[in-house]
Each structure stands twice: as structure tokens, then as C-alpha cells.
Amino acid sequence: MVNFIKKSILVLAATFGFFCNASVVININEGVMKPVSIALNFFDPSNNNLKADFLDVITADLENTFLFRKIPERAFMQMLHGIDQKPTFSLWKTINAQYLMNAELKIEDGKVSASFVLYDVLSETAVGTFRAAADEANWRQLAHAMANAVYERITGEAGYFDTKILYVALQKQSRGRKTYRLALMDQDGYNHRFLSNGSTIVLTPRLSPTGREFSFFSYRDKIVNGRRIPLSASVYRYDLEEQKTELLANFEGMTYAPRYSPDGNSLIFSLSRRGSSSIYTLDLATKKITRLTKGNCIDTSPCYSPDGRHIVFNSDRGGAQQLYIMDADGSNIRRLSFGKKKYATPVWSPRGDWIAFTKFGRDGFFIGVIRPDGSGERMLASGHLVEGPTWSPNGRVIMFSHRDYANNDRIYSVDITGYNKHPVSTPQNAIDPEWSAKSTLL
Amino acid sequence: MRRKRFDPLLKRAVVFSLSAHAAALLLWTTPISGLKRDDTLLVSVGIVGETEADMPFVPLQKVSQPKIEPEKIEPEEVKQEEEIPPEENMEEEIPSEEKMEEAIPPEEKMEEAIPPKDETEPEKNLPEETQRTEEIAPPSLPPEPPREVSENKTRDATEDKAENKIETDEGPFPKFEEKPPEKKLPPVPKKIRRQNREFISNLIKIADRRKAKNKKLKQMLEIAEKEEYKKKTNQDFDKMLSGSIAAFRKKPAKSENGGENFGVEGNAISEDFIAASINSRIKSHWIVPSGVKDAENVAVDIHVQFGDGWQVKEVRILDEKRYATDPVFRAAADSARRAILEMGALKISGGLPKNYGSFTFHFDPRKMLRGHGG
Incomplete structure (x- = not known):
């Protein structure tokens, strides 16, 4: 309605303006989807390779988004020595730079300080400034922060370059056995470390909204006649600061896919008993368990909406495995998806505008998105086995597990527009990625 | 019959x-x-x-x-x-x-x-x-x-x-x-065989000619891909515009229903032509803000003043308040402004129309983002 009024006013204004020799409205509704060209001019008076390291990190961050294209330094027609030096815009226009990042690095007392001015070359104005410092050991975080600032200013969205990825590392052992180890790394694959030793099977690690802890599902098993039989299954919590594991619940049946509520005070999961599966919540403070769904159907993979008012899950209550949405108290269940294939592992976007899911059928597996009102369903990626999507904190990028025909498990990333699908660097086979919401992890 | x-x-x-x-x-x-x-x-x-x-x-x-x-x-x-x-x-x-x-x-x-x-x-x-x-x-x-x-x-x-x-x-x-x-x-009589031979030699000649033609065509295509592709859009449209303006110049300043046509030096120039000209120039420069939240609804209005020779003289984002507070809108507005500045001067023969030299560009990504998820 507001838009309609605005447009009406615009049209009226345009009509009035026409008779008064004023402006005429030109509608432009065709454009392109291509990266913005940016020139990164770095000045490092200390001359100790810091410039090259920062350039590498920032370039990788920006170019991996497919939204930026770095102009090579050899094309520069002007080198700026410090942020106080004003650029000659005509020279930067000549090399088709749309933005210019004029940065300066300094090392003082074991600390790296970085500052830059971001210029819009075409309008010949400074559109952003940045100044920060960090310990020399944390220079990568500082570089990620600089890339975040550029990304935010040019796209209008929060950057995600200083976030981390929690995932399950798979290591193949003899006789077909695999070890499952929890691992943590930066979103670009650096600073990798293992959190568990692989003595138990760990699955579905889910980070809390604070980023200081995560929950996971773990079980011990034994092999009987070549078949893996689970002995006990439990939900645990791991505190990243104190590096402690805490048993949250040990149920009679199998528990699956625990996830935190948006406020971080409770967990939601599904519990399987006597052939059916229902959704429960667990209050982390009181350890009180509440059942949300009932019936002889299989309800699983619950996930809260960012505002905590709704829960999306998949269920076979309609005969086929489809997506459903209910209110946070378990009421008002309505079907979300109506496709012919099966739907699983729905995850609500941090922005709240999309729900990512796994879809599978005879022709393979897909990662798709659908709006919470059931509209706009579309597939972003497909493969032999793709599943378990997780959102970047800004709701722009999705990571997921990807198994190829040679049974190699990797993590892939794809933009919400469906472009820029690429693998994420991991030292071993990897499944079940979970993207941290904040960069406050240890 | x-x-x-x-x-x-x-x-x-x-x-x-x-x-x-x-x-x-x-x-x-x-x-x-x-x-x-x-x-x-x-x-x-x-x-x-x-x-x-x-x-x-x-x-x-x-x-x-x-x-x-x-x-x-x-x-x-x-x-x-x-x-x-x-x-x-x-x-x-x-x-x-x-x-x-x-x-x-x-x-x-x-x-x-x-x-x-x-x-x-x-x-x-x-x-x-x-x-x-x-x-x-x-x-x-x-x-x-x-x-x-x-x-x-x-x-x-x-x-x-x-x-x-x-x-x-x-x-x-x-x-x-x-x-x-x-x-x-x-x-077979020699005469017929000779005819056959001639026929075959003709076929060979034709085939050779075709081969030569194909080579020439390939060369031409390569040249076209390298050189003409870059200028194709602009040149085509500039030609069209020049032709249409010339056609309009022949018409009387008064339209059939008695109203005044507006345009170059008293002659008519259609608003549609100017809009089409701008669209054709700007569409390769406007980077649509895809992927952001509610991208379909991030429409931007920009006031553009043209100077002599259809040079962009002034660019002003109309919703300054939203520009200052909404980062997504600001990014979209910047993208639109960049497109206008990159577009450069319009190549329209004749001078700037007397009646209007200023426009409001309404950038609406809805059509582009339909199905792309904005």
C-alpha cells in the first residue's frame, strides 16, 4: 500500500513536472548480476610482508562471494602512500575501478593497526572509513574485519568473513570403519583444530546463538555381523571457553538433531520411540522436557524461526515426508511444502525470509529454499548426496554436505541466488557443517 | 466449369x-x-x-x-x-x-x-x-x-x-x-563420360569456393565477436534513435489532436525513445542488488540532470533519509548511481530537448529478481 501511494505520488509529481518543464520518470528494470570491481591499494611502511598477507586474506574473502572482482595491482596507474593521500580519480576510472580501498598498515608494540578509506571512484567521494588494531597473532581476524567493512558498505549486508565453521571430520579406517571427530575452523578453512578424538560417533553439532557452546548428538556402537548397532545415544553440550562436555539428556529412545532456541535457553530435538518420532524441547536451566507434537508419525529436524515464534520441521503425517510449520508451543501445524519429492532438514534463515531444506527423490538430492509462506521454492544445488544446509550469519550463503560418486564427503558453499557454488577447504572429509553466528568463538 | x-x-x-x-x-x-x-x-x-x-x-x-x-x-x-x-x-x-x-x-x-x-x-x-x-x-x-x-x-x-x-x-x-x-x-559413350567429368570438376570447384567462403565467414565472425560485440548495443540503438529523431523532425510541431509535441528545436521526440535509449545504455551497468533481504522491494529513485550533449550533469538520490539510515537501500542507491555515471553521455543526435533536461530514474529490480530469490 505504501509503495502504491509512493508510486502514485511519483507519477503525479512527474505529470506535474512535465507540464512545468520538470523531470520525466524513466523506469529501469533491467540490469546485470556481475561483481563490483575494487582496487585494493595497501601501504605498508614497515615492509615486512604484512601487506601481501592482508591482501591475500581480503582478496580471498571478497572474491569468494562472487560479488567483488579485485583489480590486479599491476594495472594501477597511481600508487597511494598512506590514507591521507587523495587519489586522482581519473586514473582509477581509467582502469575501470568502481571502488578504491586505500589502506595503511602499521606495527607498533606487537600490535597491528589497520586503517582505510573506501572511495566510490565514479562519484569521486569517500564512502567509508575504517580503523582497528589487533595483536600481531590475530592479524587474520583484523584482515577479515577489514573485508567485512568493505562488504557491508558496498552490499548493505553484514559481513561474515570472521565467522567459524563447526563440522564433523570423517576419517576412513580399516574394514570400512570411520571415525567422527568434531572440528572447528575459520570460514575460509584456516585455524583448523579438532575438538574430539573420534572415540565416539558425533553428529549434528549445533552452535548456540552466543557462539560460546554447541550441542551435539553422540552414541557408542558395536559391530555385530558387520552391522553397526548403537548402544546408547545422548545429547551433549560442549563449552568452548572451558572446553568441557556436559551430558544434557540420555533418553530411552533415539534422539536426533538438537538445535538451540534463538535465545539460547532451550534445545529442541526429536525423540524416537516405538517406531514414531516426536518433537520435544529441553529447558537448559531446569532440564524440563516438553513434548510439542504427538501422533504415530515421524516428526523430526525441528528448527526455530529467528524470532522464536515458529518452528519448522519435517513430518510424514500427510503420507509423504514434507515440511511443516507450527507455533513455538506446538499448535497451529500447517503444511509448508507440497512437492512430489521428500523434504528434510529444514533450517530457517537468520534473516527469516527463507527456509533452506534438503529435497530428495529418484533423481538425486537437492538443496533448496522456500519462503515461510510456502512460495518461491527453488533449488540451489544438486548432487549425488547433498544435505544438511546451514546459513551464513547474514542469510546470504548456504553451506551443505556434499558426497560425490567416489564417496568423498566435502562441504560446499552456494550463494542464495544459486550462483557461486564451490567447495570449502577442509583437511579431511567433512560433513554436517554448522556456521557460527558470531566470531566470538575461541 | x-x-x-x-x-x-x-x-x-x-x-x-x-x-x-x-x-x-x-x-x-x-x-x-x-x-x-x-x-x-x-x-x-x-x-x-x-x-x-x-x-x-x-x-x-x-x-x-x-x-x-x-x-x-x-x-x-x-x-x-x-x-x-x-x-x-x-x-x-x-x-x-x-x-x-x-x-x-x-x-x-x-x-x-x-x-x-x-x-x-x-x-x-x-x-x-x-x-x-x-x-x-x-x-x-x-x-x-x-x-x-x-x-x-x-x-x-x-x-x-x-x-x-x-x-x-x-x-x-x-x-x-x-x-x-x-x-x-x-x-558409356565418351561424350557422356566427359560430361560427367565436367560435372564432377564443377562440383569440386563449387566445393572449393564454399570452403573459401567458409574461411572468410569464420574470419568475419571472429572480427565481429571481438570488435562489434562491445559496441553492438549502443551503436544499434543510437542508429535507431538518430533515424527516429530525423523522422520526427519532418513532422509538424503541432500534433494531430492540436496538442504541442515537445522535442528537439520545436520538433517532436518521443519520451519512449529517450527512455529506451537510457535503458539500453544503462542496463549493462546497473548491478542489480540480488540476494539481499527483500531485494525485490528495494526500488531507488534518482534525479538526473543532463547537460549539453546529453552529458550527465547532476545525479541526486531522492530518498535521502532512507539513504542515510538503511544500508541495503544505500547499497542499492549507490549501485544505481554508479550505473548512471558509467553510462556516460547519450548519443542522441540533436541537442538537449528544451522542455526537459532532467529525469527521474526509477530503478526497480522486481522484474530481474523474480525467480532469483532477491
């Missing part, structure tokens, strides 16, 4: 088609009855021009090592011929297609002269002389009238060629020689 008259053009086309079919039938039947070698040659000509290996001249290269009959040519001369490089030999023989026709022996003699397959395939381990004796001494070789050496060369070449053809034909079509009715048919 009135008879329907045929269209004279259609009539002519039918007559032409019938005559063409008759000619084709005649050409087709003639070699089958008379010349097996020509028939195979015709087939090979049909695919001339695709690759150089398929050229009908290629089999003739084997002429360079002719099989000289011992009765007619002295062994010394044979050695001389063997010394001739294959390319030179080709140059001598290829142009004389008419001579080739004359040199072709009658069909029966040809068939008799063809040695059996085992004999024609030289054993690698044997010395050259042994091979030659096996090849040049067929037991049933008929006596031939004395001819000049050049004729013999061409004749041997033809024989060689025929041998080659048969060797290849014996693989997939081993029954080639076992067609008794064909042997009984009378030989």
Missing part, C-alpha cells in the same frame, strides 16, 4: 524441377551402367570440402610411385619416374582431367588389369624390385597401343587409383566384382 489457371511462376518452377530431376536421374544412371570407377569417384566428390583428406585428389598422390608396364617403358625410365617427387608428379597429372578420361581403358580391360588383392599389397620385408615385378607383371595383361609417356603416366595413375578404390571397396563391399549384369552392359 471454369478451369483454374496456374500461376506462371509455379508452372515455371514445376518445369524446372522436373527437368532438374530428369537430368539428375540421367547422370545417376549413366555411371552405374558404364563406369564403376566414376561412380565411386562421384561418391567421394560428394564429401569434398569437409576435410582435406576427403579431397578427390588425395588418392592420386599414390601416382608418384606408378606401376610401369615392362613392355612399354624401359627400366631406366621407370627409375626416373620413381625419382620424381610425389608433389611434382601430382602437378603434372591433376590438371589434365580430360587426358585422364582418354587414358581410362575400357571397363573390361581395367578389371582384367587389376591384380588380385594379395598381390597388390606389397610385403614390407620384400625388396622393391620384387614388389615391382609382382605388380607390373599381371598374367593376363592385354596388349595396348603405343602411347606417349605422359599418357602412360596418367593411365597408370588411373589404374593405381582404381586399384586403391577396389582395395578399399573389397572390405565393406566384397561383392563389388561379382555383379555379372554390369559386365554385360555396353561402355
Whole structure:
């Protein structure tokens, strides 16, 4: 309605303006989807390779988004020595730079300080400034922060370059056995470390909204006649600061896919008993368990909406495995998806505008998105086995597990527009990625 | 009942088609009855021009090592011929297609002269002389009238060629020689054979021309891809605009319904043309803000003032308040502004219209992002 009024006013204004020799409205509704060209001019008076390291990190961050294209330094027609030096815009226009990042690095007392001015070359104005410092050991975080600032200013969205990825590392052992180890790394694959030793099977690690802890599902098993039989299954919590594991619940049946509520005070999961599966919540403070769904159907993979008012899950209550949405108290269940294939592992976007899911059928597996009102369903990626999507904190990028025909498990990333699908660097086979919401992890 | 008259053009086309079919039938039947070698040659000509290996001249290269009959040519001369490089030999023989026709022996003699397959395939381990004796001494070789050496060369070449053809034909079509009715048919008159030869040579020429044309076309396409692609949009539209403005100039300043047309120096220029011109220029520069939340609803209005020569003089984002507070809108507005500044001057002939030099550009990504998820 507001838009309609605005447009009406615009049209009226345009009509009035026409008779008064004023402006005429030109509608432009065709454009392109291509990266913005940016020139990164770095000045490092200390001359100790810091410039090259920062350039590498920032370039990788920006170019991996497919939204930026770095102009090579050899094309520069002007080198700026410090942020106080004003650029000659005509020279930067000549090399088709749309933005210019004029940065300066300094090392003082074991600390790296970085500052830059971001210029819009075409309008010949400074559109952003940045100044920060960090310990020399944390220079990568500082570089990620600089890339975040550029990304935010040019796209209008929060950057995600200083976030981390929690995932399950798979290591193949003899006789077909695999070890499952929890691992943590930066979103670009650096600073990798293992959190568990692989003595138990760990699955579905889910980070809390604070980023200081995560929950996971773990079980011990034994092999009987070549078949893996689970002995006990439990939900645990791991505190990243104190590096402690805490048993949250040990149920009679199998528990699956625990996830935190948006406020971080409770967990939601599904519990399987006597052939059916229902959704429960667990209050982390009181350890009180509440059942949300009932019936002889299989309800699983619950996930809260960012505002905590709704829960999306998949269920076979309609005969086929489809997506459903209910209110946070378990009421008002309505079907979300109506496709012919099966739907699983729905995850609500941090922005709240999309729900990512796994879809599978005879022709393979897909990662798709659908709006919470059931509209706009579309597939972003497909493969032999793709599943378990997780959102970047800004709701722009999705990571997921990807198994190829040679049974190699990797993590892939794809933009919400469906472009820029690429693998994420991991030292071993990897499944079940979970993207941290904040960069406050240890 | 009135008879329907045929269209004279259609009539002519039918007559032409019938005559063409008759000619084709005649050409087709003639070699089958008379010349097996020509028939195979015709087939090979049909695919001339695709690759150089398929050229009908290629089999003739084997002429360079002719099989000289011992009765007619002295062994010394044979050695001389063997010394001739294959390319030179080709140059001598290829142009004389008419001579080739004359040199072709009658069909029966040809068939008799063809040695059996085992004999024609030289054993690698044997010395050259042994091979030659096996090849040049067929037991049933008929006596031939004395001819000049050049004729013999061409004749041997033809024989060689025929041998080659048969060797290849014996693989997939081993029954080639076992067609008794064909042997009984009378030989084709020389005139018809000559016509066939001319027809074939014409086909070769046509194929060569096509090949040359294809090369030229490829070159032209490459040039077009490199040079014209960049300027295509702008040039086309500028031409269209110039033409349309020129057309409008011829019209009176007053429109038919009495209202005033607005435009260049009192003449008319359509708003649509200006809008189309701007759209065509700007669409390759405007980076649509895809992927952001509610991207479909991030429409931006920008005031643009053009100066002389349709140069962009001033760009101003209208919703300044939202620009200052909404980062997504700011990014979208910046993108739109960049597009306007990158667009440069519009190439519209004539000056700036008197009635309007300022516009409001309404950037709406809804159409682009439909289905892309904004």
C-alpha cells in the first residue's frame, strides 16, 4: 500500500513536472548480476610482508562471494602512500575501478593497526572509513574485519568473513570403519583444530546463538555381523571457553538433531520411540522436557524461526515426508511444502525470509529454499548426496554436505541466488557443517 | 466449369524441377551402367570440402610411385619416374582431367588389369624390385597401343587409383566384382563420360569456393565477436534513435489532436525513445542488488540532470533519509548511481530537448529478481 501511494505520488509529481518543464520518470528494470570491481591499494611502511598477507586474506574473502572482482595491482596507474593521500580519480576510472580501498598498515608494540578509506571512484567521494588494531597473532581476524567493512558498505549486508565453521571430520579406517571427530575452523578453512578424538560417533553439532557452546548428538556402537548397532545415544553440550562436555539428556529412545532456541535457553530435538518420532524441547536451566507434537508419525529436524515464534520441521503425517510449520508451543501445524519429492532438514534463515531444506527423490538430492509462506521454492544445488544446509550469519550463503560418486564427503558453499557454488577447504572429509553466528568463538 | 489457371511462376518452377530431376536421374544412371570407377569417384566428390583428406585428389598422390608396364617403358625410365617427387608428379597429372578420361581403358580391360588383392599389397620385408615385378607383371595383361609417356603416366595413375578404390571397396563391399549384369552392359559413350567429368570438376570447384567462403565467414565472425560485440548495443540503438529523431523532425510541431509535441528545436521526440535509449545504455551497468533481504522491494529513485550533449550533469538520490539510515537501500542507491555515471553521455543526435533536461530514474529490480530469490 505504501509503495502504491509512493508510486502514485511519483507519477503525479512527474505529470506535474512535465507540464512545468520538470523531470520525466524513466523506469529501469533491467540490469546485470556481475561483481563490483575494487582496487585494493595497501601501504605498508614497515615492509615486512604484512601487506601481501592482508591482501591475500581480503582478496580471498571478497572474491569468494562472487560479488567483488579485485583489480590486479599491476594495472594501477597511481600508487597511494598512506590514507591521507587523495587519489586522482581519473586514473582509477581509467582502469575501470568502481571502488578504491586505500589502506595503511602499521606495527607498533606487537600490535597491528589497520586503517582505510573506501572511495566510490565514479562519484569521486569517500564512502567509508575504517580503523582497528589487533595483536600481531590475530592479524587474520583484523584482515577479515577489514573485508567485512568493505562488504557491508558496498552490499548493505553484514559481513561474515570472521565467522567459524563447526563440522564433523570423517576419517576412513580399516574394514570400512570411520571415525567422527568434531572440528572447528575459520570460514575460509584456516585455524583448523579438532575438538574430539573420534572415540565416539558425533553428529549434528549445533552452535548456540552466543557462539560460546554447541550441542551435539553422540552414541557408542558395536559391530555385530558387520552391522553397526548403537548402544546408547545422548545429547551433549560442549563449552568452548572451558572446553568441557556436559551430558544434557540420555533418553530411552533415539534422539536426533538438537538445535538451540534463538535465545539460547532451550534445545529442541526429536525423540524416537516405538517406531514414531516426536518433537520435544529441553529447558537448559531446569532440564524440563516438553513434548510439542504427538501422533504415530515421524516428526523430526525441528528448527526455530529467528524470532522464536515458529518452528519448522519435517513430518510424514500427510503420507509423504514434507515440511511443516507450527507455533513455538506446538499448535497451529500447517503444511509448508507440497512437492512430489521428500523434504528434510529444514533450517530457517537468520534473516527469516527463507527456509533452506534438503529435497530428495529418484533423481538425486537437492538443496533448496522456500519462503515461510510456502512460495518461491527453488533449488540451489544438486548432487549425488547433498544435505544438511546451514546459513551464513547474514542469510546470504548456504553451506551443505556434499558426497560425490567416489564417496568423498566435502562441504560446499552456494550463494542464495544459486550462483557461486564451490567447495570449502577442509583437511579431511567433512560433513554436517554448522556456521557460527558470531566470531566470538575461541 | 471454369478451369483454374496456374500461376506462371509455379508452372515455371514445376518445369524446372522436373527437368532438374530428369537430368539428375540421367547422370545417376549413366555411371552405374558404364563406369564403376566414376561412380565411386562421384561418391567421394560428394564429401569434398569437409576435410582435406576427403579431397578427390588425395588418392592420386599414390601416382608418384606408378606401376610401369615392362613392355612399354624401359627400366631406366621407370627409375626416373620413381625419382620424381610425389608433389611434382601430382602437378603434372591433376590438371589434365580430360587426358585422364582418354587414358581410362575400357571397363573390361581395367578389371582384367587389376591384380588380385594379395598381390597388390606389397610385403614390407620384400625388396622393391620384387614388389615391382609382382605388380607390373599381371598374367593376363592385354596388349595396348603405343602411347606417349605422359599418357602412360596418367593411365597408370588411373589404374593405381582404381586399384586403391577396389582395395578399399573389397572390405565393406566384397561383392563389388561379382555383379555379372554390369559386365554385360555396353561402355558409356565418351561424350557422356566427359560430361560427367565436367560435372564432377564443377562440383569440386563449387566445393572449393564454399570452403573459401567458409574461411572468410569464420574470419568475419571472429572480427565481429571481438570488435562489434562491445559496441553492438549502443551503436544499434543510437542508429535507431538518430533515424527516429530525423523522422520526427519532418513532422509538424503541432500534433494531430492540436496538442504541442515537445522535442528537439520545436520538433517532436518521443519520451519512449529517450527512455529506451537510457535503458539500453544503462542496463549493462546497473548491478542489480540480488540476494539481499527483500531485494525485490528495494526500488531507488534518482534525479538526473543532463547537460549539453546529453552529458550527465547532476545525479541526486531522492530518498535521502532512507539513504542515510538503511544500508541495503544505500547499497542499492549507490549501485544505481554508479550505473548512471558509467553510462556516460547519450548519443542522441540533436541537442538537449528544451522542455526537459532532467529525469527521474526509477530503478526497480522486481522484474530481474523474480525467480532469483532477491
